[in-house]
Amino acid sequence: MAQARSKNARTAVAKQRFFCSCGGEIQVKQMSQNGKVKTIAECGSCKRVERRPSDFN
Numbered sequence: 027m028a029q030a031r032s033k034n035a036r037t038a039v040a041k042q043r044f045f046c047s048c049g050g051e052i053q054v055k056q057m058s059q060n061g062k063v064k065t066i067a068e069c070g071s072c073k074r075v076e077r078r079p080s081d082f083n
C-alpha cells in the first residue's frame with residue numbers, strides 16, 4: 027500500500043504553463059523561417075522573447 031493515488035488524479039498534462047519573471051504568461055509561438063519551423067516563447071506582458079519557455083526561469 028505504498029501508492030497513494032487519488033481516483034481523481036489529473037491526467038491532462040498536454041499544456042504546460044510558464045510564467046515570466048514579470049508575472050506575464052509565456053506564449054509559445056511557431057514561426058516558419060527559411061523553410062524551418064522555429065518555436066519561440068514570448069511573454070505576453072513585457073514582450074520578452076526567448077528560445078524556449080524554460081529560459082524565462
Ligand SMILES: [Zn+2]
Binds near residue numbers: 047050069072073074
Ligand atoms: Zn515578462
